[in-house]
Amino acid sequence: MGAKVPRNFRLLEELEKGEKGLGAEACSYGLDEGDDLLMTNWNGTILGPPHVRSTPTPTVSSLEGHHRPLCCRAAGLEAGLLRVTSRNGVLTVWQSVHENRIYSLKIHCGADYPDRPPEVTFISKVNLPCVDARNGRVDLTRMPNIATWKRDFTMETILIEIRRFMAAASNKKIPQPPEGTNF
Numbered sequence: 001m002g003a004k005v006p007r008n009f010r011l012l013e014e015l016e017k018g019e020k021g022l023g024a025e026a027c028s029y030g031l032d033e034g035d036d037l038l039m040t041n042w043n044g045t046i047l048g049p050p051h052v053r054s055t056p057t058p059t060v061s062s063l064e065g066h067h068r069p070l071c072c073r074a075a076g077l078e079a080g081l082l083r084v085t086s087r088n089g090v091l092t093v094w095q096s097v098h099e100n101r102i103y104s105l106k107i108h109c110g111a112d113y114p115d116r117p118p119e120v121t122f123i124s125k126v127n128l129p130c131v132d133a134r135n136g137r138v139d140l141t142r143m144p145n146i147a148t149w150k151r152d153f154t155m156e157t158i159l160i161e162i163r164r165f166m167a168a169a170s171n172k173k174i175p176q177p178p179e180g181t182n183f
Contacts, residue, residue, distance in 0.1 A: 004151075010114050011039040014154055027159035029107065044105040044120070044159050048098030049167040097176045098166045104182075105138075105162075107155055117149045120158055125177035130165060136183035138162065 005013075018029045026049070032041040104123040110116065122136035130142035138158075141147045146161050165171060 007109075007111070007113060008039065011109060014156070015039065017156070023156045024160050024163075026163055027156060029155050029159060032106070040109055042107040042109065042118075042155060044107050044155065046103040046105065046159055046163050046166075048096065048101035048103060049163055049172075050096050050099040096167070096172050097174065098172065101176075101179055105159070107158075109155075114151050114153070117146075117153070118155065118158070120162075121183070123182050125181040125183055126166075127174050127176050128165065128171055130162075 015031060017023055026047040027045065029042055029044040031039060032043050103126060106121045106123060108119040110118065117140050120138040120140065122131055122138065130139050140158065143161050143165050146153055146158060
């Protein structure tokens with residue numbers, strides 16, 4: 001077993017990765033206050049995931065760029081928030097309640113981080129089974145891939161898993177509060 005990296009060294013590594021943008025493209029994180037010497041309070045951002053489904057269709061050129069529930073029903077797709085594109089006779093429908101929404105979160109790394117998970121709270125209103133509808137607090141135990149916390153998980157791991165959770169079939173069509181509303 002290797003040496004246990006101290007909390008502050010670990011957080012410095014995460015800070016450097018977050019500031020340099022070396023992580024996942026759709027998730028970002030950084031210190032809430034630059035003078036937070038204990039590196040306790042962080043901000044996170046998640047770009048809502050798209051849902052893509054493609055289907056062959058002979059007449060798609062007139063549909064490109066339009067939001068047309070009828071064309072989707074004709075192609076056997078469910079209507080919703082849609083963006084339609086075509087290429088080589090294939091209709092691609094981008095459909096998700098989360099697509100292109102920007103979600104802001106607060107992350108609090110307590111004295112026991114990374115041995116214990118941080119507290120994660122949405123600032124942006126979101127409707128997900130793992131999020132308390134009263135205050136935006138994320139229940140990490142309801143997310144299968146990180147329900148059992150491991151020391152090598154990072155803030156980036158959490159943000160990526162929340163985004164993956166948003167894209168899950170059971171969650172991607174849950175009605176959402178109006179964009180721009182906060183807890």
